[in-house]
Amino acid sequence: MPHCRVCQHETLERFLSLGPTPLANRFLNREQLEETEPYFPLDVYFCNTCCLVQLVDIVPAQVLFREYPYLTGVSSPMKTHFAALAEEIVQEYHLDPGSLVVDIGSNDGTLLSSFRQFGTRTLGVEPAANIAALANTAGVQTINQFFTPALAEDIARTMGPAKAVLATNVFAHVHDLDSFLQGASELLSADGVLVIEVPYLVDMLDNTEFDTIYHEHVSYFAVRPIVAILTRFGMGIVGLTRIRVHGGSIRVVVQKSRTQQARVVDRFLTLEAERGLSFVRPYHEFAQRVHSVKDELIELLRNLKAQGLRIAGYGAPAKGNTLLNFCKVGPDLLEYLIDTTPAKQGRFSPGMHIPIYPEQRFHLEPPDYALILAWNYADEILEKETAYRQRGGGFIIPIPRPIVV
Numbered sequence: 439m440p441h442c443r444v445c446q447h448e449t450l451e452r453f454l455s456l457g458p459t460p461l462a463n464r465f466l467n468r469e470q471l472e473e474t475e476p477y478f479p480l481d482v483y484f485c486n487t488c489c490l491v492q493l494v495d496i497v498p499a500q501v502l503f504r505e506y507p508y509l510t511g512v513s514s515p516m517k518t519h520f521a522a523l524a525e526e527i528v529q530e531y532h533l534d535p536g537s538l539v540v541d542i543g544s545n546d547g548t549l550l551s552s553f554r555q556f557g558t559r560t561l562g563v564e565p566a567a568n569i570a571a572l573a574n575t576a577g578v579q580t581i582n583q584f585f586t587p588a589l590a591e592d593i594a595r596t597m598g599p600a601k602a603v604l605a606t607n608v609f610a611h612v613h614d615l616d617s618f619l620q621g622a623s624e625l626l627s628a629d630g631v632l633v634i635e636v637p638y639l640v641d642m643l644d645n646t647e648f649d650t651i652y653h654e655h656v657s658y659f660a661v662r663p664i665v666a667i668l669t670r671f672g673m674g675i676v677g678l679t680r681i682r683v684h685g686g687s688i689r690v691v692v693q694k695s696r697t698q699q700a701r702v703v704d705r706f707l708t709l710e711a712e713r714g715l716s717f718v719r720p721y722h723e724f725a726q727r728v729h730s731v732k733d734e735l736i737e738l739l740r741n742l743k744a745q746g747l748r749i750a751g752y753g754a755p756a757k758g759n760t761l762l763n764f765c766k767v768g769p770d771l772l773e774y775l776i777d778t779t780p781a782k783q784g785r786f787s788p789g790m791h792i793p794i795y796p797e798q799r800f801h802l803e804p805p806d807y808a809l810i811l812a813w814n815y816a817d818e819i820l821e822k823e824t825a826y827r828q829r830g831g832g833f834i835i836p837i838p839r840p841i842v843v
C-alpha cells in the first residue's frame with residue numbers, strides 16, 4: 439500500500455486510472471518513432487487523512503525537467519497575465535527598485551521580464567538547461583538548477599533576501615514540498631511574500647479537466663491541504679484569489695512568521711467542505727464524468743470522420759497528450775496538430791504520434807474541424823481564427839464535455 443507524500447499515512451484511495459501513459463512533454467523526433475517509448479502508470483489517489491489528491495507513480499524530476507519544450511512566452515494570454523501579476527505584486531507589496539524578486543521555475547523569463555519597468559532586481563531559477571539558456575540570452579539572469587534549501591541560502595547570501603519569491607505553475611510539480619517551503623522561507627525577507635499560482639482542484643472537478651493530470655503534476659490542490667502544509671512551517675496566507683489561468687487556478691500569497699490566516703481562507707475552506715472534498719465521493723463522480731467525456735469525444739470524432747470530414751488538433755499542450763492517449767485519438771482521427779512552440783514543431787505527439795506543425799499549416803490546409811487541445815485559450819483562439827470560422831470551419835472544445843462551435 440503506498441503512503442501519502444505529505445502526511446505519510448497509508449490512507450490513499452485510487453479514484454481514477456488513466457492507464458499507462460507516455461510523458462506529456464516528451465515530443466518525439468522521427469528517429470525516436472522507431473524506439474520503444476517509456477510508459478508510466480497515470481493513476482490518481484485521494485488521501486483519506488490529509489485530503490491531498492496526488493500521484494504515487496513518480497517520475498524523477500531529472501527525467502522530466504532537464505530538457506523542456508514548453509515556453510511561457512509563446513502564448514500571448516500568459517504574457518498578458520504575467521504582466522498584470524508583476525504590476526500587482528509591485529504595487530500591493532511595495533517593491534522598490536532594488537528589491538529582489540526570485541522566480542522559481544522561471545522558464546523563458548517571461549514573468550521576470552515584466553518586472554523590468556519597475557527597476558527591481560530579478561533572478562530566475564530554472565532546471566531545464568535549454569530554457570535557462572534562452573532566458574539568459576534574453577538578458578534575464580537565470581540559474582540553471584533545481585530549487586533547494588541550499589540554493590536558497592546561497593542566493594540569500596550573495597544577493598540578499600528576496601522581497602518576493604514567485605512560484606507560478608510549479609507548486610503542483612514539486613515532489614518534496616517541505617524542502618520547497620524551507621527554501622522559500624530561507625530566501626524570503628521578514629516582510630517578503632511567496633506568491634503561488636496553482637491549478638485549483640475545484641475547477642478541475644467542476645469542469646472535468648482530467649487532461650491536466652500528467653506525470654509532472656504530482657499534486658492537485660485544494661486550499662485545505664495547502665493551509666495544513668504552510669501551518670507546519672509557521673507560514674500563513676495573506677491573500678487568496680481565484681484566477682482564470684489554466685482552466686481555473688488560485689493565487690496564494692504567503693508570508694513567513696504569519697501565524698494567522700487571512701479571513702478569505704475561511705470562505706475557501708467552507709466552499710471545499712460544501713463540495714465534500716474531504717471525502718472520496720466527489721472524486722469517484724469526477725472519474726465517471728471523465729469516462730463519459732472519452733465516450734462522447736470518440737463518438738463525435740468518428741461521426742465527423744465517417745462523413746469524410748477532415749479534423750486537426752489546435753495546440754499541442756502537454757495536457758493534450760493525456761487527452762489523446764486516454765481517449766486513443768491518433769492520426770486516424772486527427773490529421774495533424776499545430777502549435778506555436780518551436781521545439782514541438784516537426785515532432786510527433788507522445789504515444790499517439792500525430793505530427794505537429796507551425797500555425798501556418800492550419801491556414802494553408804485548413805481542416806473542416808479543429809479539436810482545441812489548448813482549451814484554456816479557447817476564447818482567444820476563436821477570436822484569432824474568425825476567418826477560418828467565417829469560411830465554415832468548426833471548432834470542437836473537449837471539456838467540460840465535447841461541444842462543437
Ligand code: TMP
Pocket residue numbers: 512513514515516752753754755756776777778779812814815818819
Ligand atoms: P499551456 O496551456 O500549457 O500554456 O500550453 C498551451 C500550448 O498551446 C502551447 O504549446 C502553445 C500552444 N498555443 C498555440 O499553439 N496557439 C495559440 O494560439 C495559443 C494561445 C497556444
Ligand code: ZN
Pocket residue numbers: 442443444445446447485486487488489490
Ligand atoms: Zn495524506
